[in-house]
Amino acid sequence: xxxxxxxxxxxxxxxxxxxxxxxxxxxxxxxxxxxxxxxxxxxxxxxxxxxxxxxxxxxxxxxxxxxxxxxxxxxxxxxxxxxxxxxxxxxxxxxxxxxxxxxxxxxxxxxxxxxxxxxxxxxxxxxxxxxxxxxxxxxxxxxxxxxxxxxxxxxxxxxxxxxxxxxxxxxxxxxxxxxxxxxxxxxxxxxxxxxxxxxxxxxxxxxxxxxxxxxxxxxxxxxxxxxxxxxxxxxxxxxxxxxxxxxxxxxxxxxxxxxxxxxxxxxxxxxxxxxxxxxxxxxxxxxxxxxxxxxxxxxxxxxxxxxxxxxxxxxxxxxxxxxxxxxxxxxxxxxxxxxxxxxxxx
Amino acid sequence: xxxxxxxxxxxxxxxxxxxxxxxxxxxxxxxxxxxxxxxxxxxxxxxxxxxxxxxxxxxxxxxxxxxxxxxxxxxxxxxxxxxxxxxxxxxxxxxxxxxxxxxxxxxxxxxxxxxxxxxxxxxxxxxxxxxxxxxxxxxxxxxxxxxxxxxxxxxxxxxxxxxxxxxxxxxxxxxxxxxxxxxxxxxxxxxxxxxxxx
Numbered sequence: 189x190x191x192x193x194x195x196x197x198x199x200x201x202x203x204x205x206x207x208x209x210x211x212x213x214x215x216x217x218x219x220x221x222x223x224x225x226x227x228x229x230x231x232x233x234x235x236x237x238x239x240x241x242x243x244x245x246x247x248x249x250x251x252x253x254x255x256x257x258x259x260x261x262x263x264x265x266x267x268x269x270x271x272x273x274x275x276x277x278x279x280x281x282x283x284x285x286x287x288x289x290x291x292x293x294x295x296x297x298x299x300x301x302x303x304x305x306x307x308x309x310x311x312x313x314x315x316x317x318x319x320x321x322x323x324x325x326x327x328x329x330x331x332x333x334x335x336x337x338x339x340x341x342x343x344x345x346x347x348x349x350x351x352x353x354x355x356x357x358x359x360x361x362x363x364x365x366x367x368x369x370x371x372x373x374x375x376x377x378x379x380x381x382x383x384x385x386x387x388x389x390x391x392x393x394x395x396x397x398x399x400x401x402x403x404x405x406x407x408x409x410x411x412x413x414x415x416x417x418x419x420x421x422x423x424x425x426x427x428x429x430x431x432x433x434x435x436x437x438x439x440x441x442x443x444x445x446x447x448x449x450x451x452x453x454x455x456x457x458x459x460x461x462x463x464x465x466x467x468x469x470x471x472x473x474x475x476x477x478x479x480x481x482x483x484x485x486x487x488x489x490x491x492x493x494x495x496x497x498x499x500x501x502x503x504x505x506x507x508x509x510x511x512x513x514x515x516x517x518x519x520x521x522x523x524x525x526x527x528x529x530x531x532x533x534x
Numbered sequence: 535x536x537x538x539x540x541x542x543x544x545x546x547x548x549x550x551x552x553x554x555x556x557x558x559x560x561x562x563x564x565x566x567x568x569x570x571x572x573x574x575x576x577x578x579x580x581x582x583x584x585x586x587x588x589x590x591x592x593x594x595x596x597x598x599x600x601x602x603x604x605x606x607x608x609x610x611x612x613x614x615x616x617x618x619x620x621x622x623x624x625x626x627x628x629x630x631x632x633x634x635x636x637x638x639x640x641x642x643x644x645x646x647x648x649x650x651x652x653x654x655x656x657x658x659x660x661x662x663x664x665x666x667x668x669x670x671x672x673x674x675x676x677x678x679x680x681x682x683x684x685x686x687x688x689x690x691x692x693x694x695x696x697x698x699x700x701x702x703x704x705x706x707x708x709x710x711x712x713x714x715x716x717x718x719x720x721x722x723x724x725x726x727x728x729x730x731x732x
Binding site for chain 2 (some may be wrong): 267303351368370371372373375378379380381382383388426427428429430431433434436437511
């Protein structure tokens, strides 16, 4: 299966869009007509063929354009990629995980060959052919985490485990939903989640932490999270909020379909073999409202979820200013019919 | 537990009687916490290095009281920055069995903790006591500049000039709260200024 990589942008003229196939495989995050925070963690098992979870690491039609956008972000703000010194072993673990997964599941695009510690990596979509020595940072043009994640969709955190807690000690974060790696680097699990409302009080983070401390090698897990973004902008960082925040004021009844996007994060966690660290990947998928409503079940359901969302959650997700406009627009695509259980289209 | 889950808790100073050396950093009114903890402890005082800066939080005249304690080594520094230079040199040469203490305004505690981290001192092992004003040290998330002694929200970033809202989120590594622009969705539309951190 060869992917047709699109030429598109996530800034300035915003030419991003989804093909009909990409819409069908969008990881729609609601299996019911309402939403509340939950520890919605499941085994990261292969999902249906062509779905976003068919393979552990999903590469799709936006790959080349997303990597170009990441490169632009890093050029303007190198602090989006940071790693504390003790994380170097975890960086190599991550490089191995991603290269092995990508080359196994997308052999027409990526090839990894090994001769002991001498590795040869070929990335055809990005035109990269690199021979290097595994474990020797001097043989790569970037440190291992940065090297491999400049070639893999999704943001990545490397999380250390000590003192019965998890510590965000490395990461590359260029498509985040309004949180700062530079600020959160070195924090523990409870600390970096401090700004999230409600969830602390209902014990979500206590349970999630307990679960993740026991994460086993070879048994990755995943969950979905979501928010909304105006314009298909990947870099909705707090660092640049003073530049993109104004987008939220530009939503009108006429432009909802094209401008307003549901933003879904497919978050996955792997235990790493050498470092005992955890990879936390945050893969972002965007879909325009006019694309979303081509799936009637999703149109009905998202209308109901957004309409009935508790105000506190709507505020935290930054939707307050335009939520009603979007709900009104979606209402035209909701005939009130019941929706079937589960995430997938009918 | 602090209501702000990323904000450290400062339980108050106490004497670690098992420590071989006591390395104490105090700012302003933090001197009173040091006096309360070490007064009448001659053995501990003899093994104590105390770095004190009068600071900006009305810390007046505590140098004499500290000198009168009979502390082994007392350094009085003119500013927080110079106190940190002293502290860093002591941390670089600290021996096993040294206990680190910090007392004063939160920004100063944060700097001591961050410096401890850089020297391999676990933050949970540092004894801390918050004295003096509630002023916050705030990092602008946009330009990354730090503004000291912020007493109100919103405030103007002392580096880039954006109007920042002080978010209840604290970074131990940066020893700072997070400042985020407040009026980018409607330039100039500022919420009423609240003097929350006096």
